[in-house]
Amino acid sequence: MAKHHISFNLNGKPVEALVEPRELLVHTIRENIQLTGTHIGCETSHCGVCTVDLNGKSVKSCTVLAVQADGGDVLTVEGLATAEGLHAVQQAFVEEHGLQCGFCTPAMLVRAYRFLQDNPDPSEDEIRWGMSGNLCRCTGYQNIIKAVQSAAKKLQQA
Amino acid sequence: MDNANDANNAPEQDDPIKGVGCARKRKEDARFIQGKGNYVDDIKMPGMLFADMVRSPYAHARIKSINKEKALALPGVHAVLTADDLKPLNLHWMPTLAGDVQAVLADEKVHFQYQEVAVVVADNRYIAADAIELVEVEYEELPVLVDAHKAMDDDAPILREDLVGKMDGAHSKRVHDNHIFNWQAGDKDATDRVFEQAEVTVKQDMYYPRVHPSPLETCGCVASFDKVNEHLTVYITSQAPHVVRTVVSMLSGIPESKVRIVSPDIGGGFGNKVGVYPGYVVSIVASIVLGVPVKWVENRMEHLSTTAFARDYHMTGEIAADSDGRIKALRVNVLADHGAFDACADPSKFPAGLMHICTGSYDVPVAHLNVDGVYTNKAPGGVAYRCSFRVTEAVYVIERTMDVLAQKLGIDKAEIRRRNFIKAEQFPYQTALGWEIDSGDYHTALEKVLEACDYEGLRREQQEKREKGELMGIGLVTFTEIVGAGPTRNCDILGVGMFDSAEIRVHPTGSVIARMGTITQGQGHQTTYAQIIASELGIPSDEISIEEGDTDTAPYGLGTYGSRSTPVGGAATAVAARKIRAKAQKIAAHLLEVSEQDLEWDVDRFKVKGVPGQEKTMKEIAWAAYNDRPEGMEPGLEAVDYYDPPNFTYPFGTYLCVVDIDKYTGVTKVRRFYALDDCGTRINPMIIEGQIHGGLNEGFAVAMGQELPFDEQGNILGNTLMDYFIPTFVETPKWETDYTVTPSPHHPIGAKGVAESPHVGSIPTFTSAIVDAFSHLGTTHLDMPHNAFRLWQHIRELGLDKRTG
Ligand code: FES
Ligand code: FES
Numbered sequence: 025m026a027k028h029h030i031s032f033n034l035n036g037k038p039v040e041a042l043v044e045p046r047e048l049l050v051h052t053i054r055e056n057i058q059l060t061g062t063h064i065g066c067e068t069s070h071c072g073v074c075t076v077d078l079n080g081k082s083v084k085s086c087t088v089l090a091v092q093a094d095g096g097d098v099l100t101v102e103g104l105a106t107a108e109g110l111h112a113v114q115q116a117f118v119e120e121h122g123l124q125c126g127f128c129t130p131a132m133l134v135r136a137y138r139f140l141q142d143n144p145d146p147s148e149d150e151i152r153w154g155m156s157g158n159l160c161r162c163t164g165y166q167n168i169i170k171a172v173q174s175a176a177k178k179l180q181q182a
Numbered sequence: 183m184d185n186a187n188d189a190n191n192a193p194e195q196d197d198p199i200k201g202v203g204c205a206r207k208r209k210e211d212a213r214f215i216q217g218k219g220n221y222v223d224d225i226k227m228p229g230m231l232f233a234d235m236v237r238s239p240y241a242h243a244r245i246k247s248i249n250k251e252k253a254l255a256l257p258g259v260h261a262v263l264t265a266d267d268l269k270p271l272n273l274h275w276m277p278t279l280a281g282d283v284q285a286v287l288a289d290e291k292v293h294f295q296y297q298e299v300a301v302v303v304a305d306n307r308y309i310a311a312d313a314i315e316l317v318e319v320e321y322e323e324l325p326v327l328v329d330a331h332k333a334m335d336d337d338a339p340i341l342r343e344d345l346v347g348k349m350d351g352a353h354s355k356r357v358h359d360n361h362i363f364n365w366q367a368g369d370k371d372a373t374d375r376v377f378e379q380a381e382v383t384v385k386q387d388m389y390y391p392r393v394h395p396s397p398l399e400t401c402g403c404v405a406s407f408d409k410v411n412e413h414l415t416v417y418i419t420s421q422a423p424h425v426v427r428t429v430v431s432m433l434s435g436i437p438e439s440k441v442r443i444v445s446p447d448i449g450g451g452f453g454n455k456v457g458v459y460p461g462y463v464v465s466i467v468a469s470i471v472l473g474v475p476v477k478w479v480e481n482r483m484e485h486l487s488t489t490a491f492a493r494d495y496h497m498t499g500e501i502a503a504d505s506d507g508r509i510k511a512l513r514v515n516v517l518a519d520h521g522a523f524d525a526c527a528d529p530s531k532f533p534a535g536l537m538h539i540c541t542g543s544y545d546v547p548v549a550h551l552n553v554d555g556v557y558t559n560k561a562p563g564g565v566a567y568r569c570s571f572r573v574t575e576a577v578y579v580i581e582r583t584m585d586v587l588a589q590k591l592g593i594d595k596a597e598i599r600r601r602n603f604i605k606a607e608q609f610p611y612q613t614a615l616g617w618e619i620d621s622g623d624y625h626t627a628l629e630k631v632l633e634a635c636d637y638e639g640l641r642r643e644q645q646e647k648r649e650k651g652e653l654m655g656i657g658l659v660t661f662t663e664i665v666g667a668g669p670t671r672n673c674d675i676l677g678v679g680m681f682d683s684a685e686i687r688v689h690p691t692g693s694v695i696a697r698m699g700t701i702t703q704g705q706g707h708q709t710t711y712a713q714i715i716a717s718e719l720g721i722p723s724d725e726i727s728i729e730e731g732d733t734d735t736a737p738y739g740l741g742t743y744g745s746r747s748t749p750v751g752g753a754a755t756a757v758a759a760r761k762i763r764a765k766a767q768k769i770a771a772h773l774l775e776v777s778e779q780d781l782e783w784d785v786d787r788f789k790v791k792g793v794p795g796q797e798k799t800m801k802e803i804a805w806a807a808y809n810d811r812p813e814g815m816e817p818g819l820e821a822v823d824y825y826d827p828p829n830f831t832y833p834f835g836t837y838l839c840v841v842d843i844d845k846y847t848g849v850t851k852v853r854r855f856y857a858l859d860d861c862g863t864r865i866n867p868m869i870i871e872g873q874i875h876g877g878l879n880e881g882f883a884v885a886m887g888q889e890l891p892f893d894e895q896g897n898i899l900g901n902t903l904m905d906y907f908i909p910t911f912v913e914t915p916k917w918e919t920d921y922t923v924t925p926s927p928h929h930p931i932g933a934k935g936v937a938e939s940p941h942v943g944s945i946p947t948f949t950s951a952i953v954d955a956f957s958h959l960g961t962t963h964l965d966m967p968h969n970a971f972r973l974w975q976h977i978r979e980l981g982l983d984k985r986t987g
Pocket of ligand 2: 122123124125126127128129159160161162163398449450704
C-alpha cells in the first residue's frame with residue numbers, strides 16, 4: 025500500500041510520519057511516534073481511552089485516520105504539563121483521587137482539559153454529559169467529577 | 183466498634199509518617215497523569231512481531247481442513263500456527279485452573295463461537311489482521327448446546343469428545359458426558375427434614391446472567407524467548423504472575439528459574455486477568471519458534487467473547503422458617519454453566535468457589551447447598567468478577583430469598599434481617615456450611631443505615647406514591663463476604679497453597695524497598711502497603727518503595743483477586759515488618775546498653791522506659807544494623823514473610839437503594855444509594871472510598887444492564903461496547919458511603935479487604951429495590967438485568983402503563 029507522508033504539530037512540536045492511508049491516528053501516535061499515554065480500549069469509538077485533542081476538539085483517535093491529522097494540531101496527555109508544572113486537571117485528579125488503574129486517565133485528562141476550555145464553569149450535570157464519551161471502570165466517576173469541578177475553580181482563579 | 187467521624191480519617195498533613203488510617207495521596211498517580219504508565223501494549227521490543235487469532239464463526243463444528251497458503255504468501259507474515267503445529271510440542275491443549283483441559287488452538291473441533299483456531303504472526307497488527315482473513319477453514323456444523331438446563335438430557339449433543347467415558351471428573355463422578363461435577367456442602371437429610379416440618383417455606387428460582395468483567399484494558403502479552411540463554415520473559419496482563427510462571431514452566435519444560443513473568447501496569451483486572459489464555463501460550467510458542475519477541479493483544483470483541491466471563495448460575499433459594507420469620511433451614515440448588523471447558527478460577531477444592539457462604543449474615547441452624555456444573559457451547563471462564571470466588575452469587579441467592587420470605591410473611595425486610603442476624607456476641611460464629619465468621623456487628627450497621635436514610639420516611643413516601651400509581655422501590659441488603667483466600671489447609675491453586683508474601687529491606691539510611699507477591703491493578707498497593715510498613719517501622723511512607731509483579735525480584739505469591747491483597751499480602755507485610763522491628767529492638771538495646779525489656783516503642787523509635795532522652799530512632803538503628811550491632815548478630819535489616827492466614831476475613835455491610843421507575847418507559851432512576859461498609863481496620867480512607875465507588879458502579883452495571891446472551895446457534899450477542907453495558911458518567915448514580923469498624927481478630931492489623939464488597943453487596947440491593955417497586959402487586963423476583971426494556975415488559979404484563987382519562 026502506498027504510504028503518505030504527513031506532518032502535524034504534536035504537543036506543540038512538529039512531527040512527521042510515513043503512514044498507510046488506512047492507518048489510525050492512535051497507532052501513529054503510539055507506535056510510530058512512540059507516545060504511549062494515549063490508549064486503546066475498543067477501537068469502536070465507545071470507550072474514549074484514545075481521546076486526543078485535534079484542532080481544538082476532542083476526538084477519538086481510534087476512529088480518525090492519521091492522514092486526517094495532516095497539517096493539524098494534536099494534543100495528547102504528554103502535552104498537558106508545561107515547564108511550570110502539571111496542568112490544573114492533572115493536579116486535581118491526584119488531589120481528588122480521580123484515578124485508579126490509570127488506563128482511562130490520560131484520555132480523561134485530555135477531555136477534561138478541552139471540556140473546561142469550552143465550558144469553564146460547568147454544573148455537575150454538564151460535567152456528566154460533557155465527559156460521557158470517556159468510560160472508566162474503576163472509579164465510579166464520582167471523584168473524577170470532583171476533580172473536574174476543582175480544576176474548573178483553579179483555572180478560573182488563574 | 184468505632185463510628186464514622188473518628189481519627190481513622192486522618193488527612194495527609196496531620197500524619198508525618200503517613201501510616202495506617204491516613205488519607206495519603208497515591209504514589210501511583212504521578213506516572214499515570216503524565217502518560218507514563220507502562221501497560222502491556224506500551225511495551226515495544228526490537229524485532230517484535232504481532233500475533234492475531236483466526237477464530238471460529240461457529241459455536242460447535244468439526245474442522246475439516248485449514249489452508250494457510252494464502253496467508254503465508256502475504257508479505258510480512260512470518261507464521262501461521264494451528265493445533266497440528268502445537269501437537270509435536272504437546273501444547274495444543276493446556277490444563278485449566280479447575281482440573282480440566284482447554285484447547286489452546288481448536289483440535290479437530292470448535293466448542294464455542296470465537297474459539298481460537300489458528301494464530302497468525304506478522305510484522306505488524308495491520309498485516310496480521312489482513313492475514314487472518316486469508317486463512318481458509320472449512321467447518322462442518324454440529325448441533326449446538328446453549329441451554330444449560332438441557333445439557334444433561336439423554337439426547338443432548340455431546341460436547342467434549344475428549345472426555346467421553348471418563349466419568350471420574352476432577353471434583354466428583356460425572357453422571358453425563360456434559361456433566362462436569364456435583365458438589366455439595368451441609369447436611370442434606372437434616373435440612374430436608376426441617377423443610378418437611380416447617381411452618382413456612384419459600385422457594386425462588388433466579389438466574390444470575392453470564393456477564394464479563396471487561397476492564398478497559400483488554401488482555402495481552404509480549405513473549406520474548408532468548409535463544410542464547412534459553413531464557414523466557416513474558417510481559418503479561420496478569421493478576422497472578424507467579425502462578426503464571428509455574429504454569430508456563432510446567433507446560434514448556436523450561437526451568438522456572440529461566441522464566442520471568444512481569445505484570446506491568448494493569449488497566450483493571452476485576453477477575454478477568456487471573457487465568458492463562460490461549461493467546462499467551464501461542465505467543466510464547468511463536469517467540470520460541472521464531473526467536474523474536476511476539477506481542478498479542480486482544481480487541482474488545484475478542485475480550486468479551488473469549489477471555490473469562492463470570493457468573494452464569496441458575497439458582498434456587500429455599501428457606502424454611504417459623505411464622506415469625508426466624509430461619510430454620512436454608513436449601514440452595516445451583517446449575518452452573520461453565521461453557522465448553524471448565525476454566526473456573528477457584529481454589530482447587532471448591533469447584534463452586536466459596537458459594538457455601540450463602541447462609542449470609544444470618545443465624546441459620548442447618549443448610550444444604552448442591553451445585554452441578556455442566557458444559558455448554560460457550561466460552562470458558564467462571565471467574566470472580568470483582569468478588570471473592572462465587573461470593574456474589576451466594577450473597578445474591580440469600581439476600582433475594584430473604585426478601586421473598588419477608589414478603590410472604592408480610593414482615594418488613596429490615597425487620598426480618600434484624601430477627602435473623604448473627605448477634606455481635608456470637609462471633610466467632612460457625613456457619614452451618616462450615617465457615618467460621620471472624621467478627622461482625624450487623625445490627626449496628628443496619629440501624630445506622632436505616633436512620634441515615636430515614637427508612638420509615640421512605641416507606642411512608644412509597645405508600646403515598648403507590649396510592650398515586652407511581653413506582654418507587656426501596657432495596658435493602660445486609661451482606662457478609664468471605665475474602666482473603668486463604669488458609670493453605672483448604673485453599674490451593676494447582677496445588678500451590680494460597681499464602682502470600684512480603685519481603686522488606688531497610689537501607690542503611692533508613693529508607694525501604696519492599697516487594698510483595700500480589701499485584702496492583704488500580705487498588706493502590708504502592709500507597710497502602712507503604713502505609714502498613716510506615717506504621718510498623720516508624721519510617722515515613724514516602725521513603726518506602728513498593729514493587730510487585732516481576733517474578734525475578736518479588737517473592738512468590740498467589741496474586742491479587744478475591745480481595746486477598748490486604749488480608750493475606752497486607753498481613754505478610756505487617757508480619758515481615760514486625761520481624762524487622764524485633765531485630766531493631768535488639769540493636770537499640772545494644773546501642774543504649776540496656777536490656778530489650780527496658781525498651782518501649784513510640785511511633786518511630788525505641789525509648790528506655792522512664793529515662794527521657796534515652797532513645798534511638800529507626801533511622802539510627804538502620805544505620806547501626808550495617809555498622810554497629812550486637813556481638814554475633816548478622817548485619818543488615820530485612821525480613822521476609824510468607825503468610826498463611828489462619829482463616830478468611832469476613833467484611834460486611836448494609837446497603838440501601840431507592841429507585842423510581844417510569845411506568846411508561848421502564849426507565850429507572852436511582853435516586854439514592856447508601857453504602858455502609860465494614861472492612862475492619864481502615865488503611866487509607868481515601869482509597870477505600872474510591873474502591874467502594876468503583877465497586878458500586880460495577881454492581882450497578884451488572885444489575886441494570888450487563889449480560890452476554892446467546893442465540894440458539896450459540897452466537898454470542900452483545901460482545902461489543904455497543905451492546906455490552908458499561909455505565910457512562912450520565913447513567914451512574916451518586917454514591918453515599920459510610921462505615922463502621924469491626925477489626926478482624928486474627929489479622930495482624932485487623933484489616934479485612936474492601937474492594938469487592940461494594941460489587942457483591944450492591945447487585946442484590948438493586949434487584950431488591952426494583953422488585954420492591956412492584957412487590958405490592960405480588961412480584962417476588964425479577965431476573966437481571968433490570969434494563970428499561972425488561973422492566974417495561976413487566977409493567978405491561980401487570981397492566982400498569984394504561985393511561986386513563
Ligand atoms: S479505543 Fe477509541 S474509543 Fe475505545
Ligand atoms: S481508572 Fe481504571 S478505567 Fe478509569
